[in-house]
């Protein structure tokens with residue numbers, strides 16, 4: 001397997017041979033997707049739809065179909081569907097239950113969930129619950145493939161046995177849900193093919209609630225809105241456009257050379273709709289922003305900014321509520337990050353259109369969506385000054401220190417992306433970590449990389465030896481690093497022994513081997 005991967009990367013990475021002087025590649029290439037972007041822009045071949053014409057869809061909430069061994073059973077069928085994303089066009093998607101985003105799972109802390117996935121797609125899949133504190137055998141290790149019912153015709157690279165726990169048809173994922181209220185998401189994690197499969201639609205929300213959160217009185221019900229932001233490009237017939245070497249995803253992984261840095265598109269979708277509009281009452285709303293894009297970062301701002309008060313009051317980060325709210329004039333959100341915020345539309349006169357703009361975009365990608373304040377209404381929600389009992393991790397208590405370097409790599413024939421100068425090998429553990437022990441992990445980057453850990457969240461201790469940044473508060477499971485940065489995080493893994501992942505969540509980097517496995521003992 002390792003041989004064939006090196007063969008593949010050798011082939012697609014030739015143009016990058018010896019590209020160690022990476023400074024010039026830091027997002028300023030002529031076709032890059034805008035300032036501060038590492039990814040290359042892929043443009044659509046249809047004329048872009050008018051912005052702010054489509055209503056914001058809210059993904060449906062999945063109902064459990066029964067109880068199995070004390071867990072709520074949820075059954076999801078992964079299948080193809082044709083959706084009207086761009087008005088007047090049909091876009092074939094890979095969808096959880098044939099939808100994009102997939103249905104939202106809503107579960108409670110302490111109440112286990114059993115999620116049964118059935119694969120009726122033409123490709124193997126792997127489901128990962130991002131942010132889940134999940135046992136290894138349910139976490140979605142990239143080689144634990146779920147082959148389609150009836151089997152897939154894998155060829156070439158994709159047919160190699162990579163040693164995972166391969167099933168056919170259905171797989172049960174057991175999620176203990178022993179973790180606090182948080183906005184998680186589930187998505188594909190198939191070895192070498194995660195980026196094209198998420199691009200085709202395999203992503204959905206999984207929201208955990210708990211009693212502590214309910215007691216706070218934050219906006220709820222229709223005033224608690226999940227917002228999944230992605231960018232996509234379209235072919236002239238409405239299909240998603242993606243620069244895969246093998247569009248069938250059955251043979252050779254990888255993207256065309258020009259897209260090694262990541263793929264970004266010129267259409268912004270929120271919950272699967274292009275630049276949508278949501279009518280809101282002039283009251284507080286809780287907005288759960290998720291950046292589910294392959295490689296694009298956003299800096300979200302409200303336009304106009306509220307005449308008084310902060311634009312966003314951040315109440316939660318990736319893995320749960322903050323200790324106390326933080327006022328944020330803007331939100332810089334990297335792939336896989338979540339920002340849980342409250343916006344008070346009472347600051348605006350009724351009739352105002354409030355745009356969410358992206359100051360890291362240009363042209364079509366500088367717009368995201370719009371809120372239209374349509375009426376006054378009563379509001380009994382509050383944002384309390386204390387949100388959660390928050391355990392601050394103290395670096396002085398750490399018993400272990402490790403370093404992880406994320407860089408463009410040339411190791412032997414491998415010329416993709418590396419962690420500590422190695423390409424991902426699913427059968428090699430790059431660290432052994434004792435459960436229950438606090439460690440400090442230092443991440444180093446060459447270019448822009450959002451770094452994600454499985455199994456447990458972490459706290460950002462410092463950036464380049466100084467204080468954490470504006471967006472680093474709380475329990476994080478993904479932290480964005482700018483070019484040539486280092487960030488220290490404190491992490492303590494717990495409960496589950498097995499193999500877990502650390503990787504870049506730029507999905508093209510991930511697929512091109514910027515991932516490592518660690519074993520917990």
Ligand code: C2O
Pocket residue numbers: 128130187189336452454501503505
């Ligand atoms: Cu959201 Cu290992 O991924």
Ligand code: CU
Pocket residue numbers: 128129130131132452453454
């Ligand atoms: Cu994850």
Ligand code: CU
Pocket residue numbers: 406448449450504505506509510514
């Ligand atoms: Cu990366």
